Amino acid sequence: MAGSDPTVLDQAAQWLKDGRQVALATVIETWGSAPQPVGSQLVIDADGNFIGSVSGGCVEGAVVTEAIDIISSGKPKTLAFGVADETAWKVGLACGGKIRVYVEPLGA
Amino acid sequence: MKLDIFEQVLEARTQRKAVALVTQLANGAQRVVARDHAADDILAHVLDEAFRFDRSGVHKVPEGEFFVHIYNPALRLVIIGAVHIAQAVIPIAKAAGYDVVVVDPRGAFATGARFPEITLHAEWPDEILPTLGLDQRTGILALTHDPKIDDPSLHLALKSKVFYIGALGSKKNQAARGQRLIGAGFSESDIARIHGPIGLNIGAQGAPEIAISIMAEVTRVLRLGS
Numbered sequence: 001m002a003g004s005d006p007t008v009l010d011q012a013a014q015w016l017k018d019g020r021q022v023a024l025a026t027v028i029e030t031w032g033s034a035p036q037p038v039g040s041q042l043v044i045d046a047d048g049n050f051i052g053s054v055s056g057g058c059v060e061g062a063v064v065t066e067a068i069d070i071i072s073s074g075k076p077k078t079l080a081f082g083v084a085d086e087t088a089w090k091v092g093l094a095c096g097g098k099i100r101v102y103v104e105p106l107g108a
Numbered sequence: 109m110k111l112d113i114f115e116q117v118l119e120a121r122t123q124r125k126a127v128a129l130v131t132q133l134a135n136g137a138q139r140v141v142a143r144d145h146a147a148d149d150i151l152a153h154v155l156d157e158a159f160r161f162d163r164s165g166v167h168k169v170p171e172g173e174f175f176v177h178i179y180n181p182a183l184r185l186v187i188i189g190a191v192h193i194a195q196a197v198i199p200i201a202k203a204a205g206y207d208v209v210v211v212d213p214r215g216a217f218a219t220g221a222r223f224p225e226i227t228l229h230a231e232w233p234d235e236i237l238p239t240l241g242l243d244q245r246t247g248i249l250a251l252t253h254d255p256k257i258d259d260p261s262l263h264l265a266l267k268s269k270v271f272y273i274g275a276l277g278s279k280k281n282q283a284a285r286g287q288r289l290i291g292a293g294f295s296e297s298d299i300a301r302i303h304g305p306i307g308l309n310i311g312a313q314g315a316p317e318i319a320i321s322i323m324a325e326v327t328r329v330l331r332l333g334s
Contacts (some may be wrong), residue, residue, distance in 0.1 A: 013118060016111075024109060028133075028175040029166050039164040039177060076136040100166070102175060104136060107111040 008052035012043040012106055021046040022106040023067035027054050027099055031082070034097030043106070046071045054101050055081070067103050076104035109138060116140045117179055124181035124241060126159055131175045133166070151176060161331065181245045182207050185326070188233055188261040189251035190217035193276065196319035197249065198226060204323060206247075211236050213257065233261040247272035247326050249306065253281075259288060266298045272329045274306035274322060303329075 015022045025042040027034075035056035042052040042060060044067035054063055059081045070077055082098025113129070117140060120127040126143035130151060146155035151174060154167050164178045183206045187194045190212035201208050209227045212218040218230035229236045242248070248265045250258040253276060262285075265273045275285065282304040289299050307321030308328070328334075 009118060009121075013114075016114075026175070026177065028164075028177075078133055102131065102133065104109050104131075106109050107114055 008041045008043050011051045015043065015045055016107045021071045021108070023071050023103055024106045025054055025063050025067055025101050025103045028078070028102045029100040030097060031099075032097035034099045036099075042067075044068070044071075055099060059099070059101075063101055063103065070103050071105055071108075074105050074108055076102065078102050113138050113140055120179060121181065124243060124245070126178075126180045126245070128155055128158065129177040129179060131177070132171075133173045133175055160333070181243065183330070184209065184246045186211065186237070186240060186242070186246060186248045187251060188212070188249065188258060189253075189276075190214070190219075190223055190228070191251050193251055193315045193318055193322075194249075195222065196315040197322055198223070200319055200323045201326075202226075204327065209240065211261070212252070233257060234264065237261060237264045242268035242270050244269045244271055246270045247330075248274070249322065250275040251306075253277060255285070255288065259285070259292075262289065262302060263292060263294075266294055266301060272326050273302045274325065275302050275304040276306050277304055279305060 012022055012024060023044045025044065027036055027038050027040045030038055035058065036054055040054050042050055042054045042063060044050045044064050046068060048064050048068055050060065050064050054060065063079065066077065066079055079101045117127065117129055128141045129138060130141055131138045141149050141155065143159045146152055146159065149155060150169065150171055151167060154176065157163065158176055158178050159180065162178055162180050164176060166173060166175050185201045185206040185208050187197065187208065187210045190210050194210055198208050210218065210223055211229045211231065211233050213230060213232045215230050218228050220228065242265065248261065248270050250261050252258050258275060262273065262275060277285065286299050303325060307318060308324045310321045312318045312321040
């Protein structure tokens with residue numbers, strides 16, 4: 001599983017078992033020098049706790065914020081970050097790459 | 109992701125089965141496709157290579173835009189021979205994400221003190237290898253130099269779908285091994301699957317550098333196919 005860290009899915013399974021509401025974010029496309037490969041994952045709970053990585057730290061904050069919304073709405077969403085996107089630049093994908101991240105509620 | 113889909117992904121990992129999680133990005137519809145059944149899927153034309161090269165990605169087809177997430181079993185390296193070079197290979201293999209299994213029937217070599225924190229079998233390869241489930245995510249290194257131990261391992265490796273087979277030994281020893289394999293009923297193309305002398309030629313001197321050359325070759329075969 002290039003890009004996937006199996007411990008992230010284990011963490012997600014454990015959180016679900018604990019009765020927590022969980023979202024899963026997965027890098028689905030990258031361009032340029034994106035720091036994390038396609039398949040990299042971040043698991044987020046409703047309180048904003050997270051494990052894993054989708055960008056080596058650059059956009060995790062923004063993904064977590066979206067993920068909390070997605071946990072309550074139940075609707076998956078594709079997010080795009082990159083230098084061409086002003087908002088993304090603000091949250092700082094400073095490596096110069098672009099990524100798309102699919103965020104979905106897990107187990108709901 | 110629905111709970112049953114998530115459980116299928118986790119179960120596949122436990123059972124060392126390759127699956128793809130296919131997500132239709134427009135509506136979130138998902139399905140789990142086993143590698144064995146990939147030919148029946150509408151994305152069959154991309155799934156084969158995606159599994160082979162462990163390459164997840166987005167694919168646009170007339171039916172929509174799909175994210176194909178490849179969940180291949182963990183990489184595994186089976187090392188025949190609890191020898192010095194094995195000790196040098198193990199930390200590199202583990203760092204690259206391999207589960208490592210060492211097999212050596214010689215009890216004096218296969219000790220927990222020499223090989224801490226890995227799966228160690230002090231048994232003959234022809235007893236233990238059939239129980240391991242040698243699959244396309246497994247590589248085999250025959251490192252003992254001893255035909256009594258290496259040859260039966262290579263027989264089983266050649267009958268399996270392992271992605272990499274390497275055997276330590278000089279060109280002269282490789283030729284002699286080839287003759288023994290022919291005698292055992294294997295073909296030239298079978299023998300061509302064996303990388304020997306093992307490792308990329310980087311002028312390696314000593315066990316640590318040989319270990320680097322071996323893992324470089326294993327990586328090249330894994331990622332580029334040859």
